[in-house]
Amino acid sequence: MPRWRAARRALAxxxxxxxxxxxVSYRSSVTASRRPAVPQxxxxxxxxxxxxxxxxxxxxxxxxxxxxxxxVSYSRQLSAMIGVDGIPGNLATVGAYVHRDDAARVRAAxxxxxxxxxxxxxxxxxxxxxxxxxxxxxxxxxVRDTSGRLERLWGTxxxxxxxxxxxxxxxxxxxxxxxxxADLEVEHQALQMFQRAMLPADLPRLGGVDLSAVYxxxxxxxxxxxxxxxAFLLPDGRLALAVGDVTGHDxxxxxxxxxxxxxxxxxxxxxxxxxxVLGRVNRLxxxxxxxxxxxxIYGVYDPVRYExxxxxxxxxxxxxxxxxxxxxxxxxxxxxxxxxxxxxxYPEHRLRLGPEHSVxxxxxxxxxxxxxxxxxxxxxxxxxxxRAGGGAGELLGTVSVEMLAEGQRxxxxxxxxxxxxxxxxxxxxSDAQxSDAQxAGAQxSDAQxVGAQSATPARDAGIVxxxxxxxxxxxxxx
Amino acid sequence: MATPRTFLLVDEQAGDPDGxxxxxxxxxxxxxxxxxxxxxxxxxxxxGGRLVLDLSEVTFCDSTGLAVLVGxxxxxxxxxxxxxxxxxxxxxxxxxxxTGLNRVFRVRTEGEEAAxx
Numbered sequence: 001m002p003r004w005r006a007a008r009r010a011l012a013x014x015x016x017x018x019x020x021x022x023x024v025s026y027r028s029s030v031t032a033s034r035r036p037a038v039p040q041x042x043x044x045x046x047x048x049x050x051x052x053x054x055x056x057x058x059x060x061x062x063x064x065x066x067x068x069x070x071x072v073s074y075s076r077q078l079s080a081m082i083g084v085d086g087i088p089g090n091l092a093t094v095g096a097y098v099h100r101d102d103a104a105r106v107r108a109a110x111x112x113x114x115x116x117x118x119x120x121x122x123x124x125x126x127x128x129x130x131x132x133x134x135x136x137x138x139x140x141x142x143v144r145d146t147s148g149r150l151e152r153l154w155g156t157x158x159x160x161x162x163x164x165x166x167x168x169x170x171x172x173x174x175x176x177x178x179x180x181x182a183d184l185e186v187e188h189q190a191l192q193m194f195q196r197a198m199l200p201a202d203l204p205r206l207g208g209v210d211l212s213a214v215y216x217x218x219x220x221x222x223x224x225x226x227x228x229x230x231a232f233l234l235p236d237g238r239l240a241l242a243v244g245d246v247t248g249h250d251x252x253x254x255x256x257x258x259x260x261x262x263x264x265x266x267x268x269x270x271x272x273x274x275x276x277v278l279g280r281v282n283r284l285x286x287x288x289x290x291x292x293x294x295x296x297i298y299g300v301y302d303p304v305r306y307e308x309x310x311x312x313x314x315x316x317x318x319x320x321x322x323x324x325x326x327x328x329x330x331x332x333x334x335x336x337x338x339x340x341x342x343x344x345x346y347p348e349h350r351l352r353l354g355p356e357h358s359v360x361x362x363x364x365x366x367x368x369x370x371x372x373x374x375x376x377x378x379x380x381x382x383x384x385x386x387r388a389g390g391g392a393g394e395l396l397g398t399v400s401v402e403m404l405a406e407g408q409r410x411x412x413x414x415x416x417x418x419x420x421x422x423x424x425x426x427x428x429x430s431d432a433q434x435s436d437a438q439x440a441g442a443q444x445s446d447a448q449x450v451g452a453q454s455a456t457p458a459r460d461a462g463i464v465x466x467x468x469x470x471x472x473x474x475x476x477x478x
Numbered sequence: 479m480a481t482p483r484t485f486l487l488v489d490e491q492a493g494d495p496d497g498x499x500x501x502x503x504x505x506x507x508x509x510x511x512x513x514x515x516x517x518x519x520x521x522x523x524x525x526g527g528r529l530v531l532d533l534s535e536v537t538f539c540d541s542t543g544l545a546v547l548v549g550x551x552x553x554x555x556x557x558x559x560x561x562x563x564x565x566x567x568x569x570x571x572x573x574x575x576x577t578g579l580n581r582v583f584r585v586r587t588e589g590e591e592a593a594x595x
Contacts, residue, residue, distance in 0.1 A: 314578050370506065
């Protein structure tokens with residue numbers, strides 16, 4: 001047979017693009033299972049049955065073209081794969097099932113095999129009568145006899161649908177994860193911008209006052225903390241300070257933080273007394289329909305009298321540093337804000353800063369890690385603060401580095417240091433010159449805590465009001 | 479680092495001598511488990527009901543955990559009921575103390591008899 005004629009016969013036998021001549025009977029009932037037809041023993045004997053079983057299990061079919069008869073035969077597995085009762089070998093058959101978008105590639109490969117005996121391995125899709133689309137890898141090659149004459153064309157069709165489906169699913173989920181991550185990243189950046197907008201861009205500058213504050217976000221964490229600090233000048237020339245923490249780590253927490261910060265500024269302008277301001281913030285929060293809890297320290301510093309008045313609403317105790325000695329100001333505090341709408345009292349406490357004395361306000365992220373005992377962490381914080389030196393900025397830097405160097409922080413942290421400068425600089429905000437003011441440049445001496453305004457006694461032995469020196473000393477740590 | 483995944487188990491115990499429901503909680507009460515506790519306790523937050531949370535095996539509690547407890551308290555207190563915390567560990571007692579919540583919740587130490595109504 002001339003080669004061209006054999007080729008044309010073969011092309012016709014494979015029937016690609018010749019669906020009009022297709023004559024196959026479809027299965028009457030189509031099941032949803034991936035491999036609809038489990039081979040049953042047939043007349044071909046045990047060997048053929050075993051081959052069928054193996055092909056079935058592997059999702060593997062073979063075909064063969066005999067140039068002498070011009071017929072194509074397919075292994076039974078192919079009809080099982082496609083879900084038809086049988087694929088007649090003498091008619092245009094498998095080509096009709098090739099996905100239309102893949103038909104040109106398949107045809108080209110087939111032509112190369114038939115005309116030039118060029119082997120191929122290609123992947124394409126088969127569209128089954130029941131609508132399933134199979135991914136198959138097909139190979140074909142020419143088999144020659146010992147004299148080099150073409151004996152037959154032979155090939156395989158391997159169903160890789162499940163594998164491809166799994167790969168697609170993996171790609172999809174990876175893409176979705178990437179998209180979700182990108183979304184979260186955008187949200188995180190928005191929240192961080194929001195949070196930063198709530199923090200003062202600049203701290204007020206006042207003669208004799210050395211003030212420094214920092215917000216340390218959790219870079220690895222997608223959400224944000226509701227920690228904030230604030231510092232602003234009051235109409236009477238005194239300095240108002242706040243450090244607080246809102247429950248939650250979402251946009252809501254950031255919103256509440258913004259509300260509280262603005263409320264504090266508004267209330268403080270009217271009446272800056274710490275007990276009054278915190279009481280009003282508490283009522284504000286407790287009246288909100290949602291449960292938003294806030295812990296906070298708020299205080300007012302008079303740079304003329306060197307006197308700090310503050311109240312604590314459920315917040316970790318501030319630290320006082322005098323020389324190398326650090327005292328935990330564990331005073332009678334009020335309930336954290338937002339729990340009860342009643343007139344919860346927020347006792348006020350006072351202390352006078354000596355030259356270079358400072359106070360440290362912080363949020364609990366710096367001492368509250370689940371792997372560390374909080375008492376030990378507080379002790380470490382006291383020690384780090386005691387060892388630190390220099391101005392407020394240096395103090396804050398040393399404390400941050402020492403506390404956050406080891407271990408993994410779990411939460412955002414805000415730190416604020418208020419320090420009385422060694423020498424007063426610049427003008428005074430008030431003309432009042434209290435007779436007991438420390439002269440500029442005086443040697444560091446113990447702070448002179450003055451009597452607390454609140455007469456509320458400590459309810460617990462663990463709480464020491466700083467209303468006289470002896471009590472402050474009792475609470476002193478080094 | 480992702481938020482640490484923590485575990486929390488909630489078991490209903492036989493009622494205490496006063497007949498109050500006791501939920502025994504074990505694990506860490508934080509951002510990742512708060513919702514679990516909220517869901518577990520929801521059926522017991524009935525009008526006028528009293529709920530005892532056995533915290534003796536809660537090793538960690540953060541502000542989100544506290545907020546859940548405050549939520550329970552507010553629900554129960556609004557209808558004349560109440561929340562009692564039984565045997566919180568030192569770490570949790572410390573937190574209750576700082577926040578002043580030890581004055582809001584009834585906190586009972588181990589071995590202590592239920593406070594009179």
